[in-house]
Amino acid sequence: MATERINLTMEADALTAARRAAASDGVSLSAWLSRAAWNQAIEHAARISAEQDRHLADEFADYDAEREELMFRRETA
Secondary structure (H helix, E strand, O other), rough: OOOOOOOOOOOOHHHHHHHHHHHHOOHHHHHHHHHHHHHHHHHHHHHHHHHHHHHHHHHHHHHHHHHHHHHHHHOOO
């Protein structure tokens, strides 16, 4: 995977915690921060997807019944 060098500013306590966690995991700080960023990005995407699914559930609540009615020309009560 391609890498890119960046300058990063973060809270000193957060940096200390990240360094300790990276050392505990036996990886470099860069690798640990990269993994943490990926994990946060995935969690963010999952939250957005779940929110969209909640909206779509309401929007398409009667979709199946409407499609069945059109497909089989059934009358609804």
